[in-house]
Amino acid sequence: xxxxxxxxxxxxxxxxxxxxxxxxxxxxxxxxxxxxxxxxxxxxxxxxxxxxxxxxxxxxxxxxxxxxxxxxxxxxxxxxxxxxxxxxxxxxxxxxxxxxxxxxxxxxxxxxxxxxxxxxxxxxxxxxxxxxxxxxxxxxxxxxxxxxxxxxxxxxxxxxxxxxxxxxxxxxxxxxxxxxxxxxxxxxxxxxxxxxxxxxxxxxxxxxxxxxxxxxxxxxxxxxxxxxxxxxxxxxxxxxxxxxxxxxxxxxxxxxxxxxxxxxxxxxxxxxxxxxxxxxxxxxxxxxxxxxxxxxxxxxxxxxxxxxxxxxxxxxxxxxxxxxxxxxxxxxxxxxxxxxxxxxxxxxxxxxxxxxxxxxxxxxxxxxxxxxxxxxxxxxxxxxxxxxxxxxxxxxxxxxxxxxxxxxxxxxxxxxxxxxxxxxxxxxxxxxxxxxxxxxxxxxxxxxxxxxxxxxxxxxxxxxxxx
Amino acid sequence: xxxxxxxxxxxxxxxxxxxxxxxxxxxxxxxxxxxxxxxxxxxxxxxxxxxxxxxxxxxxxxxxxxxxxxxxxxxxxxxxxxxxxxxxxxxxxxxxxxxxxxxxxxxxxxxxxxxxxxxxxxxxxxxxxxxxxxxxxxxxxxxxxxxxxxxxxxxxxxxxxxxxxxxxxxxxxxxxxxxxxxxxxxxxxxxxxxxxxxxxxxxxxxxxxxxxxxxxxxxxxxxxxxxxxxxxxxxxxxxxxxxxxxxxxxxxxxxxxxxxxxxxxxxxxxxxxxxxxxxxxxxxxxxxxxxxxxxxxxxxxxxxxxxxxxxxxxxxxxxxxxxxxxxxxxxxxxxxxxxx
Numbered sequence: 001x002x003x004x005x006x007x008x009x010x011x012x013x014x015x016x017x018x019x020x021x022x023x024x025x026x027x028x029x030x031x032x033x034x035x036x037x038x039x040x041x042x043x044x045x046x047x048x049x050x051x052x053x054x055x056x057x058x059x060x061x062x063x064x065x066x067x068x069x070x071x072x073x074x075x076x077x078x079x080x081x082x083x084x085x086x087x088x089x090x091x092x093x094x095x096x097x098x099x100x101x102x103x104x105x106x107x108x109x110x111x112x113x114x115x116x117x118x119x120x121x122x123x124x125x126x127x128x129x130x131x132x133x134x135x136x137x138x139x140x141x142x143x144x145x146x147x148x149x150x151x152x153x154x155x156x157x158x159x160x161x162x163x164x165x166x167x168x169x170x171x172x173x174x175x176x177x178x179x180x181x182x183x184x185x186x187x188x189x190x191x192x193x194x195x196x197x198x199x200x201x202x203x204x205x206x207x208x209x210x211x212x213x214x215x216x217x218x219x220x221x222x223x224x225x226x227x228x229x230x231x232x233x234x235x236x237x238x239x240x241x242x243x244x245x246x247x248x249x250x251x252x253x254x255x256x257x258x259x260x261x262x263x264x265x266x267x268x269x270x271x272x273x274x275x276x277x278x279x280x281x282x283x284x285x286x287x288x289x290x291x292x293x294x295x296x297x298x299x300x301x302x303x304x305x306x307x308x309x310x311x312x313x314x315x316x317x318x319x320x321x322x323x324x325x326x327x328x329x330x331x332x333x334x335x336x337x338x339x340x341x342x343x344x345x346x347x348x349x350x351x352x353x354x355x356x357x358x359x360x361x362x363x364x365x366x367x368x369x370x371x372x373x374x375x376x377x378x379x380x381x382x383x384x385x386x387x388x389x390x391x392x393x394x395x396x397x398x399x400x401x402x403x404x405x406x407x408x409x410x411x412x413x414x415x416x417x418x419x420x421x422x423x424x425x426x427x428x429x430x431x432x433x434x435x436x437x438x439x440x441x442x443x444x445x446x447x448x449x450x451x452x453x454x455x456x457x458x459x460x461x462x463x464x465x466x467x
Numbered sequence: 468x469x470x471x472x473x474x475x476x477x478x479x480x481x482x483x484x485x486x487x488x489x490x491x492x493x494x495x496x497x498x499x500x501x502x503x504x505x506x507x508x509x510x511x512x513x514x515x516x517x518x519x520x521x522x523x524x525x526x527x528x529x530x531x532x533x534x535x536x537x538x539x540x541x542x543x544x545x546x547x548x549x550x551x552x553x554x555x556x557x558x559x560x561x562x563x564x565x566x567x568x569x570x571x572x573x574x575x576x577x578x579x580x581x582x583x584x585x586x587x588x589x590x591x592x593x594x595x596x597x598x599x600x601x602x603x604x605x606x607x608x609x610x611x612x613x614x615x616x617x618x619x620x621x622x623x624x625x626x627x628x629x630x631x632x633x634x635x636x637x638x639x640x641x642x643x644x645x646x647x648x649x650x651x652x653x654x655x656x657x658x659x660x661x662x663x664x665x666x667x668x669x670x671x672x673x674x675x676x677x678x679x680x681x682x683x684x685x686x687x688x689x690x691x692x693x694x695x696x697x698x699x700x701x702x703x704x705x706x707x708x709x710x711x712x713x714x715x716x717x718x719x720x721x722x723x724x725x726x727x728x729x730x731x732x733x734x735x736x737x738x739x740x741x742x743x744x745x746x747x748x749x750x751x752x753x754x755x756x757x758x759x760x761x762x763x764x765x766x767x768x769x770x771x772x773x774x775x776x777x778x779x780x781x782x783x784x785x786x787x788x789x790x791x792x793x794x795x796x797x798x799x800x801x802x803x804x805x806x807x
Contacts (some may be wrong), residue, residue: 006510006511007510008509008510008511009509009511009512010510010725010726011725011726012515012516012517012726014726032503033503033522033720033741035734041726043728044728044730045728046726046727046728047729047734048510049506049721051504051507070510070511070512071511071512166612198635198638198642200635200639202601202632202635203601203632203635203636203638204635204639205601206598206600206601206604206636207601207602207604207605207608207636207639208605209601209602209605210542210590210601210603210604210605210606210608210609211606211608211609211612212605213590213602213605213606213609214540214590214605214607214608214609214613215609216609216612216613233595233598234601237593237595237598238595238598238602242591243797243798243800244576244797244798245573245576245577245583246573246577246581246582246583246591247571247572247574247575247576247577247583247797248574248796248797248800249573249583249584249585250583250585250590251800253800283798283799285799306801306802
C-alpha cells in the first residue's frame with residue numbers, strides 16, 4: 001500500500017502552515033532523512049525530512065499553498081514498485097484518517113469530563129476531623145531540653161535506627177555545626193555518615209537528591225535557608241517532582257533542614273522566612289517547629305518520611321528550653337496542629353517563631369478579659385486546616401501571625417480557606433499579620449520595626465473582637 | 468571532526484566478533500528507526516510539547532552500554548530516548564509515554580523528557596540542563612556508601628558543560644572518589660549555539676584536569692572506539708579510583724527539538740556528516756566488507772526492527788489516556804519505592 005505523507009506539526013502549537021517549497025518532484029527516489037520540503041510555521045521556516053524510502057508518486061499540495069492543516073495528506077510515496085493506482089486509494093483513505101485524529105478526540109473528552117479540582121481530595125491534607133490527642137501520654141516524665149539539643153537527639157536516634165540515614169552540609173562534622181546542631185554526631189557516627197561538604201549548595205543538594213534516588217536517606221543541612229536559594233532547583237525540580245514524573249517508580253526520601261527567618265542584625269540577605277515559598281510546592285512536605293518537643297518529634301518523622309521534607313528551623317529558638325517527653329521513640333505525625341492554649345473569643349494561628357508573639361499576646365489579652373485560642377500549625381504542608389476551622393467555628397474570629405512577607409503569605413492562604421469553608425461562621429474579617437513588606441534593614445531601630453510585635457497581635461485581636 | 472583511529476581502537480577493531488558488530492548495528496538502528504517514528508508521530512500531532520531526537524548520536528549510548536555491567540546506573544538529560552532503548556527499556560513503554568498514554572513508563576505523566584526505570588537502573592530523563600550531573604554523582608555516592616562496585620554514567624551535553632553545578636560536582640566527585648563516569652555528549656550545538664560561540668576552552672574534558680579528574684576525547688561516531696573508552700573508564704571507577712570524564716564527539720542530524728529550524732548550520736554540514744561519518748553506515752560497511760553479513764542478513768534485521776518500532780507505535784496509539792484519577796496519584800509516597 002502506498003504511504004501518505006502528511007503535513008507535519010513542527011512545533012508544540014502549530015495547527016497549520018505554508019508549504020513554502022518542494023525540494024523533491026514526482027518520480028524522485030528518496031531515502032529516509034532526505035529533505036522533502038520547506039514548511040513555514042508561525043515561528044520559522046523548517047525543513048521536513050522523509051521517514052520512509054520510496055518514490056514520490058504524487059505531490060498533492062502545490063508549493064506556496066498557505067493554511068495547510070496539520071495531518072492533511074500533502075504527497076504520496078510509492079514503495080516496492082507500487083503504482084499510482086495504489087496512491088489514489090491511499091489519498092482517499094488518508095483524508096478520512098486525517099479528519100479523525102484519535103488523540104485530539106480523547107483530549108477533548110478529558111477536558112469536558114467533570115474534572116473539578118474541588119471534588120478531588122487535597123493530596124496534602126490528611127485528617128478530616130481535628131485530631132486533639134496530646135503529643136505524649138499524661139504522666140510521662142519530661143526533661144528540660146533546648147531546641148538545639150532536641151534536633152541533635154532526633155538525628156542521632158534516627159541515625160542509630162537506620163544506617164541509610166546520613167547528614168551532609170557545610171561544617172556539620174569537624175566544626176560540630178555552624179549553629180552546633182550536629183554537636184557530637186561526627187564522634188558517634190564517623191565521617192562516612194557525617195559528611196563535611198565544600199561551600200557548594202547547588203552541587204551537594206543535587207548529590208544528596210541523587211543519593212536518595214539511589215536508596216539512602218540524606219539529611220541536608222543548609223547553614224541557613226538563605227543559601228538554599230542556590231540549590232532551589234534541586235529542591236523543587238529534582239526532589240519534589242520525581243515521584244510524579246516517574247509514575248511512582250522513584251522519589252527522594254530526604255530532609256532539607258537549617259535555620260530560616262530573621263536572626264538579628266544580619267541584614268537583608270540573611271533574614272528572611274521562606275515558609276510560604278516552599279509551602280506552595282506539591283511533592284514537598286514543609287515543617288516549621290516551635291518548641292523543642294515539636295523539633296524532636298517532627299524531625300524524627302521527617303527523617304522517616306518517604307518524601308522530601310523541608311524542615312525550617314529558627315536561630316533564635318535554638319537556645320530556648322522546653323519540656324520534651326522521656327520516651328524511647330517520640331514522634332509527632334505531620335498534618336497535626338497543636339492547640340497550645342485553649343480559648344473562646346478569637347483564634348490565633350501561627351507556627352515557628354511566630355508562636356512567641358502569639359502566646360505572649362494571648363497572655364496579655366487574658367488580662368484584658370479576652371480569651372484567645374492559639375494554634376501551633378507545626379506542619380505547613382500538609383496543613384491541618386481541620387483544627388483551624390473547628391476553632392474558628394467556635395470563636396468566629398481569626399488572626400494569623402508569621403514573620404514572612406504579606407504578599408502570597410501563609411496567612412493569606414489560611415484566610416482563603418476560612419473564607420471558603422467557614423464564611424458563615426465569621427463575625428469579622430480574618431486579619432493576617434506578617435513582617436513588613438521590605439527587605440530586612442540592618443539598623444537596630446529599623447529592623448525592630450520591620451519585624452512583628454506583640455502589640456500588633458494584640459491590636460489585631462482587639463480589632464476583630466471589636467474591643 | 469577528523470576520524471580518530473588510535474592504536475587501541477584499531478586493536479579493538481581487529482578483535483571484534485561478527486556477533487558483536489551485528490549487535491551494535493541492531494541497537495543503533497533500533498534507536499534511529501524509533502526516533503524517526505517518533506518524529507513522524509510528532510508530525511501527526513500524537514506527540515506533544517518538546518521532543519528531542521537522538522538521531523546521529525546512536526554510537527554514544529550503544530558503545531557505553533556495551534561497556535556497562537548489570538546493576539550499573541545511568542542518568543541523562545531530556546534527549547533520553549536513545550539511552551532508554553540502549554539500556555533495554557521496552558520501546559512500547561517509551562513510545563506510549565511520548566504519546567502521553569497509560570502504558571507509558573511514567574503512566575503518561577512524564578512525557579518525552581521524564582522517564583525512569585528502576586528495573587533497568589535508568590534514573591531519568593531530566594529537563595533542567597545539567598541538573599542530572601550532581602544527581603548522577605549522588606547515585607554514585609549511594610553505591611559507594613552501600614559498599615558495592617556499581618558505576619554510574621552521568622550523561623550531559625556540551626551546553627550543560629558550561630553550567631556551574633557541573634564543576635561543583637567534579638570537585639566533590641574527585642574529593643570523595645565517587646564511581647561516576649561523566650559523559651559529555653559533545654554534539655557541537657547547545658540548541659543553536661555552537662561550542663565555538665560558547666567557550667574558548669579547546670576541549671571540554673580537559674576542564675576536569677583542574678579538579679584532578681582524568682579523561683579523554685572519544686570519536687563518538689565510532690561505536691567501537693566509544694566502547695573501548697567506556698571499558699577503560701569503567702575499570703577506573705570500579706577500581707575505586709574516583710570519577711572519569713569522556714568527551715564523546717558526536718553530531719545530531721535533527722534540530723535541537725522538533726520545532727528547531729536549525730538555521731545555525733548549513734545543510735551541507737549535516738549532509739557531509741551523514742555521508743562520511745554516520746555511525747550505522749560505518750558498522751554496516753564493516754559487516755559487509757568483512758563478510759560478516761550479507762545484504763539479506765541486514766535487510767532481515769531492518770525488517771525485524773521496523774516491526775518492533777511499528778508495534779511500539781501501534782501500542783502508543785491504542786494505549787488509553789491515563790485515567791483522570793491519575794492526576795492525584797504519585798504526589799506523595801506512603802512508603803519508599805524499593806530499590807530494584
